[in-house]
Amino acid sequence: MNAQDSHQDPDSAQSEVETVRVMGAHDANVIPAPTSAPIIFAFGTTLLFAGLVTNWFVSAVGVVCIAKGVLGWWSDVLPRESVEEIPEESYLLIDTGPEPHEASKHLDSATPGRVVLPIEIPRIRSGIIGGLAGGTAMAVVALVWGAINFSVWMPVNLLAAMVLSSYDTFDAASLEQFSISGLFTALGIHLSMSVMVGLVLAMILPMAINFPRVFSIIVAPVTWSLVTYAAIGVLDPTLERWVNWYWFVGSQVAFGAVAGFFIARSERIQTIQYLTPAERLGLERSREQDGGGR
Amino acid sequence: MTERGRTSDKVITRAWWILIVTTVMVGGLGLFLMYILGGQIEVGDPIVERFTPTDIFVQPDAEWNTSVLEPGSPETREIRKLTWLVFAITAGIFVVVEGLLIYAIFRYRRRKNDSEAKDPVQLYGSNPVEIAWTIIPIIIVFVLCLATIRTIQTVQPTKNERPENALTVEVIGHRWWWEFRYPELDVVTANEMFIPVDRPIWLEISSADVIHSFWVPELQGKMDAFPGHLNYWKLTAEEEGTYLGQCAEYCGNQHANMLIRVEVLDALDFGSWAKRQAQPADVATGKDVLLGREVFLKYACQNCHAVAGLSNGTYAPDLTHLMSRVTFAGGMIPNNADNLKAWIDDPEQIKPGCDMPALKLSTEEIEQVVAYLVTLK
Amino acid sequence: MTVLPKPTSASLSSSPQQGILERVHDWVTTADHKKLGMLYIFSGLFFFLIGGIEAGVMRWQLVSPANDVVGPITFNQMFTMHGTTMVFLVGMPVLLGFGNYLIPLMIGTRDMAFPRLNAWGFWMFLFGGLLLYFSFIGSSGLFGTKGAPDVGWFAYAPLTSRTFNRGNNVDYWILGILVSGFGSMATGINLVVTILCLRCKGMTLMRMPIMVWSMLVTGFLVMIAIPVLTAAQVMLLFDRFLGSHFFDPQLDGSALLWQHLFWFFGHPEVYILIIPAFGFVSEIVPVFSRKVIFGYTMMVIALVWIAFQSMSVWAHHMFAVGLDPSLNAFFAASTFLIAIPTGIKVFNWLGTIWGGRLVFHTPMLYALGFIGMFVIGGLTGIMLATVPFDWDVSDSYFVVGHFHYVLFGGTIFAIFGATFYWFPKMTGRMLSERLGKWQFWILLFGMNLTFGPMHVSGILGMPRRIYTYAPDRGLDLWNMLSSIGYVFQFIAILFFGWNVVQSLIKGRKAGNDPWDAWTLEWATTSPPADWNFNPLPDVKSRRPLWDAKHPEDPDYEYE
């Protein structure tokens, strides 16, 4: 333990232990000893700055305090921390029970008092696929409407007008033109909306609704259309000007029907939520890796 | 096994119903509000009159209205549509969340006959429910983003989007008054901005000292006035009348008294106003008036104030047509001889901390200089 | 539950017959995280009273139009000192103080990672705060002008330059906050290191109480945000003392750069003020619902998400400065996104009380009040993030309403909740429930009466930071209401003060675990011994005390 001259001692095993004691001694039976160094140091620093707005003399006093604080601090931690031993008595009031020896139970085989909801969910993927499929169906309906009445680019541009406010002033002829920015904007909006709505449907349909078909083919599209109807003046005045509401509802229904179909078909899987992200990323050992688990 | 099945089934069903009711309520409530308040209906429509809560937002006995919900230009009208949308959405969410909270507080409080020891079912969470209440807000936020982006595009001009027939006004913030310059008309005035109705106004906003912010709520949102660079803003007034505004960025002592008055005139009146303003008004006659003019020149007045044809200080408000304005000192007091006397005697009394010094004029000199000032029509 | 033999004396160093000097000496030389934590909380609450009185001066001045209680200069000093105090000398220290006190207890260790640095951090904060307040008497400076700083809590350039502020008051603002900023950085680092390195046996990251997670995230935010403020303040100091021109537009500096730097700090800062509050609520709600927290994992993810997101939204405070439209759009979108993780947290709290068996002790009242009020503030935040609407109401009382709902209804409510919840642990005595409930209801009413009408006056066109307004603008009623609300708040806070004093002297003895709670701090004595635990605990789940209390049905079987 004569650390003072251990630098002459090439025995690294010994020094390893010492290192741990110096740097990470939090489980040793000691607590840091009281010290006046920090307050003196802090006071000095404050005075140092306060000197700027008062008098250089204040700063000078500050420097002296800082020096005293720093030296005091050093002598507190070097060559090793000054600490107080703690008594042997026990200060822990709990006993968290025996070490669990077998693999732990899982919530899916849980007793009544414990639940994770619901035990099985559809694959998240099914929501995405359903959304994309539904989105395609919806787009087809919209394009057909466009092709019959204007050109196929009409619905695309109308959707893009949600962001591109310059379209507000366009006439039908310009809106029938192909525009690359219109295409990408519309695609972006359409894709993200489809996927998100698909996901929500996937979460809701299989478990919550006793009449999923009715919900996805009628209730949801109608609700959605109504909301759109109310807000369209703000969201997309261009669309408001040209839209045909029958076709609009039709396209929503197409979405609901197709997305609902895909979601209903999907298999259910067991929920995996009691695997923590840290475990999934391998940051901490999981029960699988420990050989426990399912 | 059956036991467990039943418990969790019950909780599942209940949890799902929360979610569905939530969604439907947001949808329903939002629907209702959007329909009523949204862009569907133009102002003046009886439905709006009947249902909007604007009643609180108009100032009942106010001489001027500065409510942001009373649009007076196409720009603010555009903004107001978005405002109602976001009002409706947040109001819907508000009702739902607070409703659920209050419901839960009453429904799940511990009753008298609940035994202390018995703990409720330990419910750890639920992936699908959590996914749902992540995605639904994402959808809402997505829609809000799109609406916001399009309104920004419509309302905010960039440097080279100056409308062709626009009238340019250079707005310069000073501590604590506003300077308005009309480069095309060769007019300079202070605190009171005159503009023609129905013609786009192109504002080039800047500051002579610290940051200010130009804000006339009924005509346009605010735009900061920075020293050292120009900000561009545009507005079109739709009705003649007086609009009140105020500096909206803290700029020191008298930030509170840095008011703006916008007078909207019809094209003809505006034309004659501009013509009058472009000419000097310094046509002093009469003994007191001439003496007053001397005083104005003798004391430092002329170093700070410009009077066309007499002095050209730029530090302080241009006084060339002082009496064509209804108020002075940053719009805080009515413009009349008595107030002017009090002001010149000791500005500190009226506007504490302001940048005009008391020049210690004798009562006589004050009388004279004010006699001169009131000729500046 | 196996209760091990009761310890007798709770402290090494303090014997019962200590003179006042020895006791003071004990406190100023302490390196014990619990004492420092209490010092933090106590000084923070003290500054809260000062800041609250400053608010009172403002409300008095604004109670009626064209009022003449204090002049513009005093008023401007009041809101500057009020804002600065509440943010830097109340919010941060109290929250960090609770972190200091609780983190080592919650993760089952004996002290912070760097106990002396911890003490230094506290003293830096305190001296910094005192330096700031010294400006009231000390800043007449060379030119004999002014007293306390009067530039607003975000001190926009170039108002802060020598040209426009000749006395030393701005210097006091810079230096006071600079000094206490160093302290905060030290404490932030200390929290992160403690949490990452000193967890007891079995305390994996995903078993830490949400409160510990929130402090970890806060620590990171402090490490990232405060240095940027420090750098900006140093630049300003250079401008004022060495004549450099970072922020002087007359000399090709940029007033905008200050805003970018300040808000790059400022927005994370407001999350530094709310995330620990989220932590408190996440501890209190489950205990008084008698249920495990709903969706622990998502709660953690949401915290981290909020922290990251908060670094990319700063320019939403600058929508009116004339940024490029595309930048405005970007920052609006980024700001909206924060609603999602925050929503997750709100819904998960609802999920926690859903199906619980709610017990309405005072801490729970505050936690529920927090949820209710914070949602209001959050939703007005969303409205502000809508750029065009922000052009309308930015820098108006609508904003003042927004941030008081999140700061008062959020942070301060959570702080009161936490005080009622952990006071027994810290002092061994309960606060009076009766007084506590009175305080809660009066405060809830008072704060809504104060801050609710501010939204209206903002919409009616009342800018913030004005010391007076004209009588004919329809603002009278709303300001009157706000000021009346202040009186209610004042009374409520008096209740609190009385409650604390009363309970310290003759409060009911608390026992070690008065709320029948589940986290580790309740597994030691109240107040804890200097060394917290002996031996150090060994946990197997997120709720070690649940395991101990229900050996037949422990948590670790399921997590």
Add this chain to the structure above:
Amino acid sequence: MANQTDHHALPREEHHLSKGKVGMSCLIITESFFFMAFIVAYLYYIVIMQVDDGGPDPKDLFYLDWMVYVASICLFSSSATVVFAAKALARGAHDKFRSWLFITVVLGGLFIAATAMEWIGLIGGKGIWMDTCSFGTCFFSLVGFHAFHVCFGLTALSLCLVLSLLGKFPTMQAERFEVLSWYWHFVDTVWIFVFTTVYILRVYT
């Protein structure tokens, strides 16, 4: 025995990170953000805005003569030598430790000397200082803070050297020294950024 299935009782080493190392990493993050602000200011005024206030164009000032190169090389190589020193100390090879540490200190000292020369040239020779122009403002604060950090690191390293010469720097301090060397690496890394912004970007744009 239970090790296979017992995932609850993680062995302590599992999450036992070193306080010193984590603490230093945190300090480095904090400091990086501090420097970031100054680098942003420099980029903003000098590289992006190219403020023209009569101040000198950095192009004319830094002809990238051998001094800047040599100083940078000194600083960068000192990062290597400090590693050798730390390794030596961990092995208990105290003589080697001292020599490597000495070289490090010398290299750092050379860097500071070069900075000082440059400053003397700018202030004394060209009359440029913080208050003369935007360039002075940004340059002196950024480079100054970096130099300040180098000095701080140098002081710490020299102290270690002195202690070691006095025989008061035992092997058990190896981890502390390693942590200190991280700080030194950080100071070097900052120089990479400073060098790029100040000397490369502006001079070659």
